Amino acid sequence: FFQYCLSGHPTLPCNVLKFKSTTIMLDCGLDMTSTLNFLPLPLVQSPRLSKLPGWVLKDGSTFLDKELKECSGHVFVDSVPEFCLPETELLDLSTVDVILISNYHCMMALPYITEYTGFTGTVYATEPTVQIGRLLMEELVNSIERVPKAQSASMWKNKEVQRLLPAPLKDAVEVSMWRKCYTMPEVNAALSKIQLVGYSQKIELFGAVQVTPLSSGYALGSSNWIIQSHYEKVSYVSGSSLLTTHPQPMDQASLKNSDVLILTGLTQIPTANPDGMVGEFCSNLAMTVRNGGNVLVPCYPSGVIYDLLECLYQYIDSAGLSSVPFYFISPVANSSLEFSQIFAEWLCHNKQTKVYLPEPPFPHAELIQTNKLKHYPSIHGDFSNDFKQPCVVFTGHPSLRFGDVVHFMELWGKSSLNTVIFTEPDFSYLDALAPYQPLAMKCVYCPIDTRLNFIQVSKLLKEVQPLHVVCPEQYTQPPPTQSHRTDLMVDCQPPAMSYRRAEVLSLPYKRRYEKIEIMPDLADSLVPLEIKPGISLATVSAVLHTKDNKHVLQLPPKPSQPPASKKRKRVSDDVPECKSLKPLLSGSIPVEQFVQTLEKHGFSDVKVEDTAKGHIVLLQEAETLIQLEEDSTHIICDNDEPLRVKLRDLVLKFLQKF
């Protein structure tokens, strides 16, 4: 019972669990913060970016000036952005039987795992997770492939060279493992390995293990997973939310009675209150637009954007913004808006009720109908004709390194009338802005992270009471920048066990029982005996069949008649079967009754002698001696098998078999 940790990112986890005889990968998160070290990919030729000076070493050597560029004191790699993959060397990933996905953000490394490691298993995820995950991947691939970059930098990755670079490049980990983005054929191949599941669906793995997704309340189709056998239960909690936004509420009750609870995907901004952030978002947006400026919201094409649009739907009329155009630009904008409306069964109760009317669950349908919200696949084409300022633009990618957002940063960055509002919590906004410096536009940081905070975690743990908690090491200490905030860590008893990237953790568990089925005909043949009030027992001699990890006990076959062959039998033919065990015995033999029984069975010369521990019963003629003690009986006789067997059976009458 082991856990292999393949990702160091607590909200983009990738762990492998060896549970009973199965190998289960929990999530497949892709750490994209590595892209912050790269220059943005502009959609149209950017004179500013192309004029950035090459980086020169302190000693004046210029051999890296093609690969590294300097911007406002920061050094960036001028190459196609690369991602930090989960560890692939810690164990042989071709042995992974199944991958369980908890939400669409945690499956972005899937093509790297399913297409390059010899993986032959099945991936399990809910339908919204797969559909929206596909959209995220499509957007990612599209925004990188749209801007072909001739150059691919690799010299800086050399260990000797990397040592000479300024931070953060110098400290970047596992740069040799960084990979370019996958392609659409790889995405399609990876997604074809997914099997769709529903909440509370019990999925049998090889008869040994059952896995069940539970609603986690964080995103459309997001799930926590129960991994259990008949006797052990592991709960995998990843990206859960107790706030009432659009998804179905979190199922907490089913997490009870876990032996081990693996806790990942907590909020990345534990000090920010999402509701307050939404308020700030709206007021900053309104202020900028009223002053004639434009608002840029770097975002993912699904998730929080639905909630933001819903807030704006209620807000714009009262704030006098009804004439301001809202643009949502993404190659998957239309699909995302359409998909959000068809997953009624995965939504919170309020939204479900709307569908029964029947009305679309999200009000952005109305925003689109009334032309207040317009969506475009990219800045090229129709958008350039319709584009009116001042306006609000939602577009990706939140890292500001690729996608249409790069264009708007270049376009609006020079004016202090404009505002960029960061709502996605995955990237440090200062790092994201670094290659655009110096910048005149206003920057507002309103991270909205609805995932569990530490107060909610401690409440949850008190509620579900797992025997052991396992979590990333980041959660077992206060955040590095706020080391005095001991309230910002997981607090439980016994203390949580922590793991870090490339570490193997042995999970505590001691199993004592297994399920077995007794066939009806065998059950009928059993003779229960009440030993103590309320406790009965029956000895079972049966044939054990084990198939597909399921055990069944069957009635032993009737002994077949020995073949009537005339052939002389060899001595060894009669050798009894090894280890055909007889039952254990218990009880004691009352000497008077025993003697009476012997006499009844024709032994006339029975003599009894007392000893220190019991009695000796003598059968003089048969030269046989029976020692009776409290917990033992010893029959000493001549080699007279019929006699011995007779005595044996008389003794057994007084004893219970186990």
Add this chain to the structure above:
Amino acid sequence: LSAFSLCPGAGQDVGRSCILVSIAGKNVMLDCGMHMGYNDDRRFPDFSYITQNGRLTDFLDCVIISHFHLDHCGALPYFSEMVGYDGPIYMTHPTKAICPILLEDYRKITVDKKGETNFFTSQMIKDCMKKVVAVHLHQTVQVDEELEIKAYYAGHVLGAAMFQIKVGCESVVYTGDYNMTPDRHLGAAWVDKCRPDLLITESTYATTIRDSKRCRERDFLKKVHETVERGGKVLIPVFALGRAQELCILLETFWERMNLKAPIYFSTGLTEKANHYYKLFITWTNQKIRKTFVQRNMFEFKHIKAFDRAFADNPGPMVVFATPGMLHAGQSLQIFRKWAGNEKNMVIMPGYCVQGTVGHKILSGQRKLEMEGRQILEVKMQVEYMSFSAHADAKGIMQLIRQAEPRNVLLVHGEAKKMEFLKQKIEQEFHVSCYMPANGETTTILTNPCIPVDISLGLLKRETAIGPVPDAKKPKLMHGTLLMKDNSFRLVCPEQALKELGLAEHQLRFTCRVHIQDPRKEHETVLRVYNHLKGVLKDYSVQHLPDGSITVESILIQATAHSEDQGTKVLLVSWTYQDEELGSYLTSLLKKGLPQSTA
């Protein structure tokens, strides 16, 4: 242990479905349908079959509704609000969404139009729906600690589901109505190999093996096209949701391809709403529609417009979809009466019609109909029947049985004669018992479930560790003690059972004197015995200990000289009861004496 099923409603009749299943002490009511052919008490199932005295809520553990057709859910408000039931009612999300609308629609026709009293009210429908719990496909719903249910996709209509009902290791699968072939808007029913003790399947089309869907579609389009070409009007009575959408998709694409101009109308206010449900529950439709819905939503029709009752008198050709589907009331019947006299017109019945309805009458060839007020309506228009209703045909039913591998099959929702034919076929092909109860009849099916017990890991490992290759001829016996306390069953090794009960083991030991003729010295005799045993007992551990004794496994053999006869040695063979067979064998082996030559 047994599973019972009782049919207050749907026995050998397609009228209304309502089945009571008792499984391992749990009572579940499957569907709560009404009969469209009756206007009196007979339209609702007789719930007094379920329990004579006592409340239904106390008796029933839950109610399951398979889909929104009224012959499966039409009696639900009557049952829950008028007879009285407050327990949980399970159905899928689309069913939960659409069911109250159809119920209200039906209530309006019955009460407002026909003026009937003693019928459920709008408020009752609302109160009834509050008791409904929506379920997802494949979700395991724990009704209580022992009873669980699980829904499977059934095709048929939007949101239709089959249900597995499980208590311990006993289970029943109820199909409701289903369709094993995907159509233009829905997918095919599917169930995993869950091996239920009983499969309760509908058998509407028990004897039909329908020709290919494509042929039927072509036929339908041809008939519609010909009628329109000669200036006739086509009436297609449908239910607002289901077949209607499939035929609309069919006509829409045909009109587009042939560039036809004749108007197509869809009657009643339900239409637009109905299509909206399809758009919002698009995940319940077939693969193709789901894949393309972002680019083109199949339920947004260009050629099909809303119908106004004044249009019926318009001259020229037209196609009208009108509800209800069996021509028993409402708009479809009104239009039918207007158009029936003209032989240029055509009515196409795309689904099954229950006995007693106008639809059934004209399909069985009746051309003079007695309407209300003794008026006789002569039907001159052409009457066509096309089986578009999405029920499984005989082939489909057999296919589902193959998928689920049930131990028993029970046929419901069909006509007796046809069911008899199918019953024989099922019994022949699958060698399982097949039942077909009449209304109100109870069928009892004995199940023989396995008994799950907890086995101690120590015992299991001990058993699986011995001998790597299981020998089919010599099955190995496993020995354990089953401890039964309260309701827990645990199989442990005997030692543990003794220990847990606080009992001591009683050791039974035997020591046998075996006399052997051997003049040699004792230690030489021992050596001979040792070599002999070693040679015979190849699979056993035979050891010669330094103190001069021999052990075979845990059996001890010692030699002493005979007190009187120096040429005889006495072997003391000592074993415990647990080694009984080996000990007994050794004494008889040694009694035969030692082989002559021992090199």
